Amino acid sequence: xxxxxxxxxxxxxxxxxxxxxxxxxxxxxxxxxxxxxxxxxxxxxxxxxxxxxxxxxxxxxxxxxxxxxxxxxxxxxxxxxxxxxxxxxxxxxxxxxxxxxxxxxxxxxxxxxxxxxxxxxxxxxxxxxxxxxxxxxxxxxxxxxxxxxxxxxxxxxxxxxxxxxxxxxxxxxxxxxxxxxxxxxxxxxxxxxxxxxxxxxxxxxxxxxxxxxxxxxxxxxxxxxxxxxxxxxxxxxxxxxxxxxxxxxxxxxxxxxxxxxxxxxxxxxxxxxxxxxxxxxxxxxxxxxxxxxxxxxxxxxxxxxxxxxxxxxxxxxxxxxxxxxxxxxxxxxxxxxxxxxxxxxxxxxxxxxxxxxxxxxxxxxxxxxxxxxxxxxxxxxxxxxxxxxxxxxxxxxxxxxxxxxxxxxxxxxxxxxxxxxxxxxxxxxxxxxxxxxxxxxxxxxxxxxxxxxxxxxxxxxxxxxxxxxxxxxxxxxxxxxxxxxxxxxxxxxxxxxxxxxxxxxxxxxxxxxxxxxxxxxxxxxxxxxxxxxxxxxxxxxxxxxxxxxxxxxxxxxxxxxxxxxx
Numbered sequence: 001x002x003x004x005x006x007x008x009x010x011x012x013x014x015x016x017x018x019x020x021x022x023x024x025x026x027x028x029x030x031x032x033x034x035x036x037x038x039x040x041x042x043x044x045x046x047x048x049x050x051x052x053x054x055x056x057x058x059x060x061x062x063x064x065x066x067x068x069x070x071x072x073x074x075x076x077x078x079x080x081x082x083x084x085x086x087x088x089x090x091x092x093x094x095x096x097x098x099x100x101x102x103x104x105x106x107x108x109x110x111x112x113x114x115x116x117x118x119x120x121x122x123x124x125x126x127x128x129x130x131x132x133x134x135x136x137x138x139x140x141x142x143x144x145x146x147x148x149x150x151x152x153x154x155x156x157x158x159x160x161x162x163x164x165x166x167x168x169x170x171x172x173x174x175x176x177x178x179x180x181x182x183x184x185x186x187x188x189x190x191x192x193x194x195x196x197x198x199x200x201x202x203x204x205x206x207x208x209x210x211x212x213x214x215x216x217x218x219x220x221x222x223x224x225x226x227x228x229x230x231x232x233x234x235x236x237x238x239x240x241x242x243x244x245x246x247x248x249x250x251x252x253x254x255x256x257x258x259x260x261x262x263x264x265x266x267x268x269x270x271x272x273x274x275x276x277x278x279x280x281x282x283x284x285x286x287x288x289x290x291x292x293x294x295x296x297x298x299x300x301x302x303x304x305x306x307x308x309x310x311x312x313x314x315x316x317x318x319x320x321x322x323x324x325x326x327x328x329x330x331x332x333x334x335x336x337x338x339x340x341x342x343x344x345x346x347x348x349x350x351x352x353x354x355x356x357x358x359x360x361x362x363x364x365x366x367x368x369x370x371x372x373x374x375x376x377x378x379x380x381x382x383x384x385x386x387x388x389x390x391x392x393x394x395x396x397x398x399x400x401x402x403x404x405x406x407x408x409x410x411x412x413x414x415x416x417x418x419x420x421x422x423x424x425x426x427x428x429x430x431x432x433x434x435x436x437x438x439x440x441x442x443x444x445x446x447x448x449x450x451x452x453x454x455x456x457x458x459x460x461x462x463x464x465x466x467x468x469x470x471x472x473x474x475x476x477x478x479x480x481x482x483x484x485x486x487x488x489x490x491x492x493x494x495x496x497x498x499x500x501x502x503x504x505x506x507x508x509x510x511x512x513x514x515x516x517x518x519x520x521x522x523x524x525x526x527x528x529x530x531x532x533x534x535x536x537x538x539x540x541x542x543x544x545x546x547x548x549x550x551x552x553x554x555x556x557x558x559x560x561x562x563x564x565x566x
Contacts, residue, residue: 090118097272098130138290142254144406210376228311240279242274248288249325249327252400257294260287269371280398283316329538332344414455434452490512
């Protein structure tokens with residue numbers, strides 16, 4: 001019997017283990033790139049970025065070597081690398097991409113400004129052997145549409161001549177914005193509040209009470225009361241973490257980019273105050289990859305905070321997204337921070353109790369943290385007096401589309417779309433008349449001009465099948481095709497769906513097919529919207545059908561179909 005088993009083992013023996021074997025030369029190259037950096041699992045995406053930045057793509061041999069170096073399975077590394085839009089995985093037998101990639105935004109504000117025509121123009125004008133031209137989801141420059149990225153350099157507004165020139169000059173790195181650095185910010189009273197909190201002259205309880213009295217709401221879209229969230233996380237067992245969600249990626253949304261480009265320390269101080277109040281051991285800043293200039297700004301300013309003794313080394317970790325809109329959802333962002341695919345988690349449990357590395361985590365949007373200092377210095381009464389029509393506070397509205405002066409507009413909560421357009425946007429663009437508007441970005445629904453006098457704030461738009469979200473207002477005129485607008489938005493959601501749940505994965509694709517084919521079957525479309533809303537895991541699928549629902553609610557007569565609100 002023993003002889004039989006030995007013979008069987010001899011016959012089954014392999015000269016080497018199954019699967020791809022790491023190339024020693026590739027391992028040496030990966031080790032040289034990583035240097036002394038930790039090989040922790042949560043740093044996988046950071047290491048993938050470093051590898052791609054150095055080589056221009058991610059080859060199979062380097063991915064296998066990275067897996068070996070990080071003591072991960074190759075499947076884990078490959079599944080993460082292939083999940084994110086900005087990682088170029090080159091498999092065996094495939095040719096690497098050209099040295100330059102131009103990504104042209106084709107999301108709604110850029111589509112209105114000719115983004116799709118620019119995409120086709122560049123594809124015909126640039127040498128495909130040297131330049132790869134790809135469509136891109138929103139790049140956060142909706143107020144200067146059409147926009148694109150040349151390498152890592154944003155260009156907005158973009159035109160064929162300017163793109164060709166920058167490609168020719170190899171000017172592929174971003175330019176830094178003019179912003180308030182640490183010294184300038186401290187000269188304006190910056191970090192005095194943080195010092196009061198750390199010295200005990202200001203208590204965590206007083207901070208929470210001020211935020212509750214001001215009724216500060218989360219500005220990332222959900223609108224959850226900020227003071228209440230801080231109190232919930234503070235009551236959880238240690239260790240705790242803070243995550244700054246700077247992954248705005250929805251078409252029409254660009255306020256976080258503006259705030260970080262002008263006053264990054266106001267956001268960083270808000271995050272440090274939050275960490276003190278909730279007793280967090282670490283702050284993770286998750287910034288989308290489309291903002292490379294802000295990565296340089298934040299790296300520099302975080303280092304300045306450490307040098308000034310205002311933040312302990314390693315207290316603030318800057319993490320770089322990789323082109324996945326879904327990571328704006330807080331649990332998907334946490335998965336990405338942990339070095340995984342950005343797949344939303346089932347809830348409960350909520351991230352306030354089970355977040356990063358399974359620990360209680362406070363997640364706040366950039367604008368939410370931006371307002372913390374003003375509320376604490378000027379008081380809750382000041383904040384509450386800023387709104388209109390009984391609404392509280394100020395908002396940074398991202399205004400784009402058919403207006404004369406698009407941009408980030410600081411306006412009172414409760415302002416109407418008519419007022420925002422006329423008082424802050426300079427009125428409608430030349431030759432355009434208001435037909436409709438999106439009050440809350442791509443997922444916030446579409447409302448007709450007749451409803452442009454509704455106050456823009458949390459809770460005011462829901463009766464009309466819309467919501468304010470992150471305060472991204474996209475203005476449409478009578479020259480725009482509403483079905484094409486809805487198709488553009490649905491194309492974005494179908495592309496950005498993580499694919500984890502069937503209602504979202506299949507529902508967005510099926511709805512897009514019907515819109516592109518001009519099949520405005522009210523019953524079928526309403527059914528798809530209902531299933532996505534009721535059965536999707538996260539907010540992407542639940543809100544993806546809102547543009548279509550809006551067509552059926554408000555524009556049936558204009559579109560020549562019979563419909564009822566779904």
